[in-house]
Amino acid sequence: MHAFGFDLRPRAPRPLLTVDDYRRAARRRLPAMVREYIDGGADDLATLTANRAAFARWGFRPRVLTGHQSPDLATTVAGVDLDLPVLLAPVGLTGLAHWQGDVAAARAAERRGTRHVLSTASSWTIEEVAESTTRAHFFQLYPHSGDTATALMARAWNAGYRTMMVTVDYPVRGNREGERRTGMGPPPTLTPVQALRMCRHPTWTYQTLRHRRISARNLVEGGGVAAAVESVEIQERHLSQATLNWDDLTWLRDGWQGRLYVKGILTAQDAEKAVSCGMDGVVVSNHGGRQLDFAPAALDVLPEIVAAVPNTEVLLDGGVRRGSDVIKALALGARAVLIGRPYAYGLAVGAEDGVARVLDIFAEEIERTLALLGAPSVQALDPTWLRPHPTPLNAG
Numbered sequence: 550m551h552a553f554g555f556d557l558r559p560r561a562p563r564p565l566l567t568v569d570d571y572r573r574a575a576r577r578r579l580p581a582m583v584r585e586y587i588d589g590g591a592d593d594l595a596t597l598t599a600n601r602a603a604f605a606r607w608g609f610r611p612r613v614l615t616g617h618q619s620p621d622l623a624t625t626v627a628g629v630d631l632d633l634p635v636l637l638a639p640v641g642l643t644g645l646a647h648w649q650g651d652v653a654a655a656r657a658a659e660r661r662g663t664r665h666v667l668s669t670a671s672s673w674t675i676e677e678v679a680e681s682t683t684r685a686h687f688f689q690l691y692p693h694s695g696d697t698a699t700a701l702m703a704r705a706w707n708a709g710y711r712t713m714m715v716t717v718d719y720p721v722r723g724n725r726e727g728e729r730r731t732g733m734g735p736p737p738t739l740t741p742v743q744a745l746r747m748c749r750h751p752t753w754t755y756q757t758l759r760h761r762r763i764s765a766r767n768l769v770e771g772g773g774v775a776a777a778v779e780s781v782e783i784q785e786r787h788l789s790q791a792t793l794n795w796d797d798l799t800w801l802r803d804g805w806q807g808r809l810y811v812k813g814i815l816t817a818q819d820a821e822k823a824v825s826c827g828m829d830g831v832v833v834s835n836h837g838g839r840q841l842d843f844a845p846a847a848l849d850v851l852p853e854i855v856a857a858v859p860n861t862e863v864l865l866d867g868g869v870r871r872g873s874d875v876i877k878a879l880a881l882g883a884r885a886v887l888i889g890r891p892y893a894y895g896l897a898v899g900a901e902d903g904v905a906r907v908l909d910i911f912a913e914e915i916e917r918t919l920a921l922l923g924a925p926s927v928q929a930l931d932p933t934w935l936r937p938h939p940t941p942l943n944a945g
């Protein structure tokens with residue numbers, strides 16, 4: 550209906566076409582402390598920013614008239630066939646993004662033919678996630694005290710997890726000032742101002758308080774705010790693994806019968822050591838710029854790590870937001886990538902469907918980019934498809 554030249558019809562919502570659209574929509578839905586927890590990074594955010602910038606310094610060398618139809622996106626990680634070279638990274642406390650958290654994420658991964666890596670600090674227990682899915686997913690371990698690590702490994706194995714990733718870039722928690730400013734802690738503090746801010750997000754507040762999936766459930770049973778505080782304290786005491794060393798990695802290798810990956814490797818030397826400890830794979834990662842600031846961008850160190858351990862599966866995470874980013878990482882030698890924040894945005898916006906849609910966006914973008922490149926499959930990618938650009942290609 551038009552009156553006086555104005556269109557009074559309600560405007561159709563803006564379609565969410567990209568990961569960045571999901572990010573904006575998620576940020577609108579979440580209170581400040583959760584926004585900072587998910588989206589923030591350490592100190593000056595140098596590594597967080599560098600993760601993205603590294604992708605812009607690579608362009609493509611397309612090949613024309615190659616005659617390939619429907620590029621093939623399938624690959625294998627840890628012996629598991631995937632329809633898409635994108636896994637869901639371990640993300641702790643997903644219940645803060647949406648109360649259905651890890652269950653929704655694992656189910657979405659399953660629907661899209663990939664795998665979710667369940668965090669030790671998940672909002673649903675190992676058993677709950679395993680029961681709500683049909684395929685074997687991957688488990689991430691923060692190897693704190695020996696007893697707890699043994700117990701967690703036994704629970705994961707009994708629940709059907711066969712691939713484990715040990716995260717080693719968390720000797721202490723990184724300094725996330727955005728979290729501290731908004732009351733996320735540690736420990737979390739709920740001041741009257743923060744409580745008021747939460748009231749601006751009534752749906753989130755109602756659902757989160759009703760379902761109370763806000764603690765690290767594998768470590769603390771129960772669910773109220775007290776448990777969330779306790780779980781962050783536990784995380785400070787144990788997850789911070791300050792004394793962890795290479796012998797512990799060997800000990801973990803002996804105690805886990807399945808495939809074992811180490812997550813948080815940033816140098817060729819450490820990748821070599823990890824392989825000599827019997828690791829089946831390494832994840833090149835700076836924890837999404839949340840731990841050591843001024844650690845290198847994951848993509849920048851990927852080539853030297855791939856060269857150092859040529860017979861080992863190398864995965865990468867950090868800053869992957871576009872299908873073209875996935876292709877660049879694969880061309881530089883990664884077997885697959887993991888995404889963290891992008892699926893947390895999907896969760897916040899639309900639970901399981903939101904995560905599935907984010908995976909669809911990646912699949913569509915990878916497929917289209919391969920077709921435009923003239924590449925037949927993700928398996929065919931190598932550095933010859935890329936051209937380095939010291940000045941970022943999107944700088945203008």
Ligand SMILES: Cc1cc2nc3c(=O)[nH]c(=O)nc-3n(C[C@H](O)[C@H](O)[C@H](O)COP(=O)(O)O)c2cc1C
Nearest residue numbers: 587638639640641668716836837867868888889890
């Ligand atoms: C909110 C949040 C929680 C995370 N929790 C964990 C965790 O429990 N265990 C872990 O190994 N990594 C954790 N990470 C790091 C991710 O696994 C991954 O390395 C990182 O998110 C990749 O960067 P991206 O967010 O730019 O994709 C977390 C990341 C985020 C954003």
Ligand SMILES: CC(C)CC(=O)C(=O)O
Nearest residue numbers: 640641642670784788839
């Ligand atoms: C709950 C935390 C242990 C999750 C984490 O690893 C992170 O915040 O980066």
